[in-house]
Structure formats: structure tokens, C-alpha cells
Amino acid sequence: MISISAPRVDHIIKNMQDKGVLVIGDVMIDEYLWGKVNRLSPEAPVPIIEIEEESLRFGGAANVALNLRTLGCQPIIVGVIGKDRMADHFFELLEKYQLSAAGIIQSADRPTTVKTRIIGENQHIARVDREKATYLDRKQINQAIERIDTLMDKTEAVVMQDYNKGVLHKDIIRFSIEKANINKQITTVDPKFINFLEYSQATVFKPNLREASQALARMIQTEDEIRMAAKTLQETLNLGSVLLTLGSKGMALYEASSDYSRVPARTRKVADVSGAGDTVISTLTAALLGGASMKEAASLANYAAGVVCEEVGIVPIEKERLSSEIKNRSNQ
Numbered sequence: 001m002i003s004i005s006a007p008r009v010d011h012i013i014k015n016m017q018d019k020g021v022l023v024i025g026d027v028m029i030d031e032y033l034w035g036k037v038n039r040l041s042p043e044a045p046v047p048i049i050e051i052e053e054e055s056l057r058f059g060g061a062a063n064v065a066l067n068l069r070t071l072g073c074q075p076i077i078v079g080v081i082g083k084d085r086m087a088d089h090f091f092e093l094l095e096k097y098q099l100s101a102a103g104i105i106q107s108a109d110r111p112t113t114v115k116t117r118i119i120g121e122n123q124h125i126a127r128v129d130r131e132k133a134t135y136l137d138r139k140q141i142n143q144a145i146e147r148i149d150t151l152m153d154k155t156e157a158v159v160m161q162d163y164n165k166g167v168l169h170k171d172i173i174r175f176s177i178e179k180a181n182i183n184k185q186i187t188t189v190d191p192k193f194i195n196f197l198e199y200s201q202a203t204v205f206k207p208n209l210r211e212a213s214q215a216l217a218r219m220i221q222t223e224d225e226i227r228m229a230a231k232t233l234q235e236t237l238n239l240g241s242v243l244l245t246l247g248s249k250g251m252a253l254y255e256a257s258s259d260y261s262r263v264p265a266r267t268r269k270v271a272d273v274s275g276a277g278d279t280v281i282s283t284l285t286a287a288l289l290g291g292a293s294m295k296e297a298a299s300l301a302n303y304a305a306g307v308v309c310e311e312v313g314i315v316p317i318e319k320e321r322l323s324s325e326i327k328n329r330s331n332q
Contacts, residue, residue, distance in 0.1 A: 004299045006327040012300065013319050016290030017072040022103075022152050024144075024176055025061030025161035025168055025190075027079035028113035028131075029086050029093075032057065037120035049120045056089050057315075058097075059115055060278070061161040064190075067282035067304075067316040068159075069097055073289065076155060078103035078147050080136060080167055086112035103147045107140060113165055135166040145175050152179055157186035157285050160199070161278065164192040173198045186288050190281040203240040204294070205233060206281055212244060230254035241294050243301075245280060253298050261295055263302045276305045279317050300326075 034053040041048050058066045065075040077099065081087045083106050090112055094101050113131040117124060136144065144167065152158065158180045162168045173195060180187045181201060188204040196215040199205055212229050213220045220229045230242040234254050244252040251263040283304040287297035304317040307325050 004296050004326065006323070008296070009300065009323055009326050012287055012290035012292045012296065013072065013323060014290070016286045019073045019157070019286070019289040020155035021065075021068050021073050021075045021285060021289070022078065022148065022155040022158045023061050023065045023068065023075050023161065024078045024148060024158065024172065025064070026113065026163040026165035027062040027077060027081060027090070027104075027167075028059040028115060028163070028165070029090060030057045030059035030063075031055075031114055031116040033116065033118045035118075035120055037125070047120060047125060049118055049125060056093065058093055060113070060163050060165070061159075061167075062090070062093075063278040063316065064159055064161045064282045065099055066097055067279050068286055069099060070316040070318045071283065071286045071322070072319050073286050074155075076100045076103050076151050078105075078144055078151065080105045080107055080110060080140060080144070082106065082110050082112040083108045084112055086114050086130075103151055105140060105143050105147065107136075109137075110166075131165060133165045135169050141169050141171055144172055148172070148176055149179065152176070152183065152185070155185070157188070157289055159281055159285050160187070160189045160191075160202075161281060162190065162192045162195065164194050168195060170195055170198045177202055186285065188281055188285045188288075190277055197237065199239075200237045201239070202237070203288075204243055204284060205237060205239045205241070206243045206245065206277075206284070207233070208245045208277070209247065226252050227254065227260050230260070231258075243280075243284065243298055245277065251298055251302055253295065255294055261298070263298050265302070265306065276308055279304050279308045283317060283322070 032055045033051050035049040035051040037047045039048055061079050065077045068075040081090050110132045116128040118126045177187050187202045189199045189202045190206050193214050230244050231254055234242045241255045248265055250265040253261045280301040284297045284301040287300045304322050308315055
């Protein structure tokens with residue numbers, strides 16, 4: 001079991017401030033429609049939601065960047081949005097959170113990815129997606145690589161956040177990791193099934209249990225199976241570490257030194273797991289930039305995920321909340 005003291009947390013958080021991070025991946029907007037449910041529709045057996053509030057939030061790789069920002073880092077996003085109404089809102093959110101637009105590519109051929117969640121009485125009723133989940137064309141791939149090549153020199157770490165929406169083409173993945181390794185920069189990856197095995201030589205690889213099971217074509221249930229899965233991924237891809245997220249069972253960490261550790265789940269009351277993976281990869285990256293060991297970074301990421309899962313809707317982790325949460329837990 002991994003533990004970390006409150007003074008050590010404060011030291012790591014202090015050291016991560018203003019560190020530059022390049023976030024590459026599928027950006028999106030999460031739209032929330034909040035309301036009350038008072039009756040069923042006479043047209044079909046579905047609830048009628050009386051909308052009382054609407055909100056737009058960053059999702060996907062943009063949410064990773066926002067988490068890094070609220071932790072005190074200076075993220076730059078490389079992603080693709082459309083030329084539409086939601087793209088205008090995307091730029092408004094960038095301005096609101098003081099995030100750079102230098103890596104944002106606009107395409108008339110792709111809509112801005114939007115996930116609309118309808119919530120009644122604090123319960124998810126439905127989700128409507130607007131997206132184009134095909135790979136970028138060659139021109140856009142080259143544009144992205146050019147942005148990455150220029151912007152990576154201004155940062156100290158690279159996060160690749162894949163939602164299988166087409167930005168993380170294998171050419172972009174390979175170029176990003178190769179350049180980051182030449183620059184001796186940290187590379188952290190939150191993969192999806194497509195291109196799962198393209199992230200060779202990354203610093204940290206963070207799949208969830210289902211993704212690892214699909215990629216390895218095996219059941220992963222027991223402790224020995226979890227350990228062997230993490231070990232197989234680390235050796236196959238020549239990774240620095242594998243952080244396997246296990247939902248309510250916490251996380252499993254396997255490092256290149258063959259050191260294996262478990263991180264228990266920290267959530268007291270789960271309200272919504274949306275965005276938890278974004279929080280984990282961003283907190284993990286920020287902690288490593290702050291001088292944390294891999295075990296310490298995993299512990300901090302686990303605490304951060306526990307905090308955001310207690311909120312309804314996608315919310316970022318804030319450094320003050322993370323610090324106070326760990327202090328409160330250590331005093332219990």
C-alpha cells in the first residue's frame with residue numbers, strides 16, 4: 001500500500017507550479033442540461049425533463065488541460081475542433097481558464113465533439129453525442145505534428161489522451177514520444193483500444209482494466225492476473241511504468257524495476273465517474289513534474305480521482321482541495 005504525508009504533498013504541489021505540459025488528444029465540450037422530473041411523457045415511457053440550468057465544460061483532452069491548470073501547471077493543448085457554434089464556445093472556455101489556443105486546429109470537415117448530458121434530479125437520464133470519430137486526414141496530421149514540434153520545446157512533459165476520436169494517429173503518437181524522449185521529457189498516456197500498442201517507450205502508460213483485457217485478449221480478475229497484465233504491458237512496450245486503473249479496487253502500479261504496488265480506492269461516495277481518468281493522468285503528470293516518485297504520483301492521482309468522483313458532472317481537481325483532502329484523511 002502506498003502512503004504519502006501532507007508535508008510531502010505540499011512540497012510536490014509547490015514544485016509543480018508553472019510547469020509546462022503539452023496535452024495532445026481528442027478535445028471536446030461537455031454540455032449539461034439540468035432539470036426536474038415531474039412526469040412521464042404521454043408519447044413514450046420516458047421522463048420529461050424541465051430544464052432549469054445549462055452549462056458547458058471542457059471534456060476529453062481539454063479537461064486534462066483544465067485539471068493541469070487548476071493544479072498550477074501551464075498546459076498547451078494540441079487538438080482539433082470544428083468551425084461551428086461550439087467551436088466559438090470552446091475558444092471562450094480557453095479564454096475563461098487562461099489556456100493557450102496555439103495548438104488548436106480548426107477543420108470545416110469535422111464538428112466540434114460535444115457530449116450532451118441530460119440530468120434530472122441529479123441522475124443521468126440520457127447522453128447525446130455529436131462527433132466525427134475518424135482519423136484526421138494527412139494534411140491535418142501534418143499540421144498537428146508541426147504544432148507539436150514547435151510547442152513541445154516550451155514544455156517539460158507530454159500527455160496523450162485518447163478517446164478514439166481520430167486525433168492520436170499512430171504517426172502523431174510515434175513522433176510525440178520520440179521527440180519527448182530526445183528532449184528527456186515525461187510522457188504519460190491514457191490510451192484507448194485503437195492504437196493501444198503504439199505507445200512504445202512512454203514514461204507512464206495508464207489503461208483501465210477493460211482496455212488492458214481487450215488488448216491482451218485475456219481475462220484479468222485475480223491479483224496475480226492483474227500483476228502479470230501490467231508486467232506484460234511494461235515489457236512489451238518498454239515502458240517506464242504501467243498504472244492500471246481498477247475502478248472501485250483502486251490502481252495497480254508496475255515499474256520497470258519490477259516493483260509492483262497497489263493503491264486502494266479513496267472515494268467515500270461515488271456520485272459520477274465522468275472525467276476521473278482525465279483527473280488521474282493530469283494529477284499524475286503534474287506530480288511527476290513536482291518531483292514525486294512514481295508511487296507518490298500514483299497516490300496523489302488516486303486521491304484526486306476520489307475527490308472528483310464525489311461531484312456530479314465533470315469537474316477539475318484543484319490543488320487546494322487535493323492538499324486539504326490528504327490532510328483530512330491523514331488526521332482520521
